[in-house]
Amino acid sequence: MNSASVPGTGLALGAHAPAAKRVSYRFDLDGLRGLAIALVVVFHVWFGRVSGGVDVFLVLSGFFFTGLLIRRAESGEPGWVAAVLRRTLRRLLPAMVVVLAAVAVATFVVLPYTRWAAVAAQILASLLYVQNWELALTWSDYLAADPSVSPLQHLWSMSVQGQFYLLALAVVAGAAWVCARAGRPDLVRRTVGAVVAVLALASFGYAAHGVSTQQGWNYYDSLARGWELLAGAMIAVLLPALALPSRLRLVLSVFGLAGVVLCGWIVVDGVNRFPGPAALLPVGAAVAVVLAVAAGQDGPVPLPNRLLARPVLRWLGDIAYPLYLWHWPILIFVLAERGSPRAEVVDGSAVLAVSIVLAWLTHRWIEQPLRRPFGAGNAGGVWPRRVAAVTVVALLVPTVAVSAGWQAVAGRADPRVVADWVEPVRYPGAEALASGVRAPREPMRPSVFDAHLDVPPPTPDGCIADWDTRAVVTCTYGDPDADRTLALVGSSHAEHWLPALQGIAAEYPFRIQVYLKMGCPLTLAADATYKGQRIPDCRDWSTEVIERLGSDRPDWVFTTGTRPLDSGGDETPADYLAVWSALSDRGLNVVVVRDTPWLRRGTVRYRAADCLAGGGDRISCGMRREDALAPVNPALAPASAFPNVFPIDLSDAVCEPTLCSVEEGNILIYHDEHHLTASYSRSLAGPLSRKLGPILGWW
Structure with a gap:
């Protein structure tokens, strides 16, 4: 009898249990797994949000794997820890390697070479089961490529599971050793239960706190996700x-199945609320379905559990793990080719069909x-195993070698190395537009490879609070001994004006005091977001600033006064006016600069360097001015x-006048989708000085 499995485990409820304690095979949990993967894929492809299916997977993984470990520990079988490790790796890695190799090839064919390093890093992180930390750190690093468009984003959950397996193995093995030394091997289950209960409560409390303080990190954090597996x-x-009455089991079954199906419709913003208390819905629903059937209990199996055991859902459950691995990168590559944020009916159906076929072939x-x-079975079964093993190794070696090699070649350098790349005669930058300075033909600086390094000083100096830093971080630039002070305040869109201000301060000395936080313009709004994700501490940070x-x-405050609209143009949000009022109440003078255009086609943002690397030029990679900016500065009125x-x-x-290009005066304007390169910002010193002079009265 094959063992029932969940994505990433393939572990059976009854596998390896002593004969007297073996429980019946749970076909309904095969079906629950199939239903969960169907919800995950459908919501990813057509709705662009989470369904709760991954949370169901996590519950099932914790259930099956912990049950296996306890049964192995109670059996007293020598060498069971090594056996479990071998079994788990044999079930996890092969399909993962096949998909990662395919992603590496597709990245080379479909994505611009400026994206290869990020994908290579995530391939290695996925193989080492630390992809969730890679994504969490990428979110924390405001200047990195947007993790929401990574073809490997979904593998964060596999990394969380892999880390849980190691922890669970250590806990159960440790409990078995302690109980054996105490002469009470019968206490293994109780000991493990006590540890699980404590860890689950701690993890849930941590996750609940993280939703309101650091959700961008919290979503990927193994410590926050732990309670779902521990449930x-x-x-x-x-x-x-447990021996539950038949009626209670029926209620659990009905409401559990309903919760699994409806979760994605009830919790429509799961990415901003999971794994906090809102995740109790999918977790509780999965637990209820599991509890509805137990060995030795009287009464019929509840109807919802019998429905879950239908062949179609069980078949989906069989291919759930490879289907989970395949569907997301296929979707992302299709969207990348189409340049669309969503898959329409035809494209989505094609993604679904190809994913299912590849998942079945992989399975x-x-x-x-x-x-x-390898020693099991007859000769007819040995050759398929050998061919599969050789295939996996043949894919693994070059995938690791190429990913590691590309990382070594295109590894990140110190952003400060970019500081002296450009000179104003050959690289007039903004003055080519503002003053009509003719630019000789020169190679664009920074290059598309170096663009991500050309950042303003607060980023490498650690003088901008990141997503998970609530404290006000402040540093001094310009002339620290000057009598006059300008406070540069807000998000990275205020930060990217610092090189221009430094250029002015070098000629007309003044101190620049920065008060900066990633993704957080000064705002008193409670629902501040960046790229759709909440920044819960932004208002508190702004209030303290x-x-x-x-x-x-300070003599003057310098901050941004507008923001772009996805529908086109830009605006001055109402919450900015509340900030201006608060600053006015304190008698502070404020310069509000119009925000620079954000590169986007419709609602799809794109990086200038990626577009240029993909064959575009300064004009085709730019935007029409009327799409980027309103005809009149919205802050004026x-x-x-x-x-x-x-x-x-x-x-x-x-x-x-009609175009916002990505390069002017031989200087690349953007280092990503919407931040100025430090080089272009420095070239703005002259135009900015001419605007500020009459206002500040300092020159």
Whole structure:
């Protein structure tokens, strides 16, 4: 009898249990796994949000794996730890290697070479089961490529599971050793249960706190996700001792199945709420379905569990792991080719069909042959195993070698090395637009490879608070001994003006005091977001910064006064006016600069370097000015109500009359989708100085 499995495990509820304690095979959990993967794929392809299916997978993984470990530990079988490790790796790695090799090839064919290093890093992270930390750190690193378009984003959950397996193995093995030394091997289950309960409560509390403080990190954090796996682990500990009435099991079954199916519709913003308390819905639903059937209990199997045991859902459950691995990269590569944020009916159906076919082929020719030891079976079964093993190794070696090699060649360098790359005669940059300076033909600087390094000083200096830093971080630039102070305040879109301000301060000395936080313009709104993800501490940070400014008393505050609209153009949000009012109440003078255009086609943002590397040029990779900017600076009208607020607009030093290109005066304007390169910012010193001079009165 084959063992029931969940994505990433393939472990059976009854596998390896002593004959007297063997429980019935749970076909319904095969079907639950199949239903969960169907929800995951459908929601990813057509709805662009989470369904709760991954949370169901995590519960099932904790349930099956912990149950296996406890049964092995209670059996007293020598060498069981090594056997479990071999079994788990044999079930996890082969399909993963096949998909990662395919992603490496597709990346080379489909994506621009500026994206290869990020994908290579994630391939290695996925093989080492630390992809969730790679993505968490990428989110924390505001200047990295957007992890939401990574073809390997979905493998964070496999990394969380892999880390859980190691922890669970250590805990159960440790409990077995302690109980054996104490002469009480019968206490293994109780000991494990106590540890699981404590860890689950701690993890849930940590996850609940993280939703309101660091959700960008929290979503990928193994410590926050742990309680979902531990919920399944606790059921594995308790289930043999449970005897629930038939009516209660029916209620659990009905509401459990309903919760699994409806979760994605009830919790529509799961990416901003999971794995916090909102995840109790999919987790609780999965637990309820598991509890609805237990060995030795009287009464019929509840109807919802019988429905889950239908052949179609069980078949989907069989291919759930490879289907999970395949569907996301196929979807991302299709969207990359189409340049669309969503898959329409035809494209989505094609993604679904290809994913299912590849998942079945992977299951049939890679997973199944390798699920038995090499010495098992007859000769007819040995050759498929050998062919599958050779195929996996043949794919693994070059994939690792190429990924590691590309990382070594295109590894990140110190951003400070870019500082002296350009000179104004050959590289006039913004002055080519603002003053009509002719630019000789020179290679563009920075290059598409170096663009991500050309960042303003606060980033490498650690002088901008990241996503997970609530504290106000401040540093001094310009002339620290000057009598006059300008406070540069807000998000990275305020930060990228610092090189221009430094250029001015070198000629007309003044101190520049920075108060910066990633993704957080000064705002008193409670629902601040960046790229659709909440930044819960942005308002608290802004409130403290405003108070600090009131006590520090800079001569001027410099911040952004507009933001882009996805529908086209730009605006001054209402919450900016509340900030201007708060600064006015403290008697502070404020310069609000119009934000620079954000590169996007419709709602799809893109990096300038990627577009150029993909064969575009400075014009085709740019935007029409009318799509990027409103005809008139949106800050002008609202600023007229605030005598201390002075709007300025440098758009004519960034955009031509009808076009916002990605390169002017031989300098690349953007180092990503919407941040100025430090080189272009430095070239803005002249135009900015001419705007600020009459306002500040310092020169």
